[in-house]
Amino acid sequence: MKHLGWTLCLTACLPWQALAWNHVNGTKLQGALDSSGYTLIAFVMPSQDTSKSLEAEWVSMQEREKDDNIVSFDCETHPKMCNDLDVSSFPAIRVYHRDGRMDRYRGERKGREISLFLRRTFRPAVFEADEQMAEQLTLLDDVVIMGHIHPDDWNLYDRFYDFAKKHKDDYSFVVTPPGYGATRSRLTCVNNLDDVKHETYETAAVEALEKFTKLCSELLIPELTRRNRKEYLRTSKNVLNFFATTNAEKEAYREDMRPLAKKHADLVQFAIVDATEYPDMVPATGEAETKIGLALIKSMTGVIVPYQVQDGEKLTAKIVGKFLSDAFGIPGQEKSNDAQVPKRGHEQERTHEEL
């Protein structure tokens, strides 16, 4: 009986059970596609790992959004219907609109990102707004790119629209007048994830929009990836690497260090390195037991200053702040203010491939 009790509990008592797929059937899906509304669908193969890893994210998004137009569909049970809709890789996430338009989601399979994507698909690629309205639109999305475009600047206007159409699934775009008396166009942007703003008057180059958008969408504390690796290794800044192995660790660090990273942005670039993926970036300690949590790479000298994490110690902003103060010989965090942060001289472009 004890055993049976457990079996029952396994199917009904564990919290994840509340977050199980609730697929619509074929009739329901066809009805949704024929209806006058939109439908956001996850086409899944429940037995495949890639579909399984979407399950909790999708179901909790459905609960959060309370939107009956967000559904999932089991393509193992209904292969013909999926085939008819040309779904061939899984999970496939699509929005079908009432006008017959369909948008495919290609981003990270996280509930928050998928919700933002859904909202973007209803919007025009570019909002045209007066200056007052534009100010309110800065909260529209994680990253909002604004063209403050002079009425004579047709070239930038056209390029801005083309660029926005290409990237409308990832960011939001606004066009607004350049302001009273302004003689030139400019670009501004807001990154609401890090609460950072940028501005530039350099709009003439062909790649200006691309470059500016990249700058705006970069995280304050980025993670080293195959894609940004080269650029990262060639930076002329001091770099503070945090070594982590799980996403939870990385997110917690980002959250805790954001104010500190912003405060010292001129002095040091904070970054995250996956210790499993890049084990050779972790400085050797010589002792198997100790764990390196941080490593500061000084740009002038290439000297690497490691920080060993004690057993059970959690890296707080206070600890990291003190570590930086000590490493750069600046007064303690409580007393220091921005004026005391030493200005760096003209540094050479250098590489630290020796890592």
Ligand SMILES: *[C@@H]1O[C@H](CO)[C@@H](O)[C@H](O)[C@H]1NC(C)=O
């Ligand atoms: C499909 O699901 C709906 C409810 O979502 C139900 O009313 C209907 O009977 C189901 N159809 C079939 C064929 O199972």
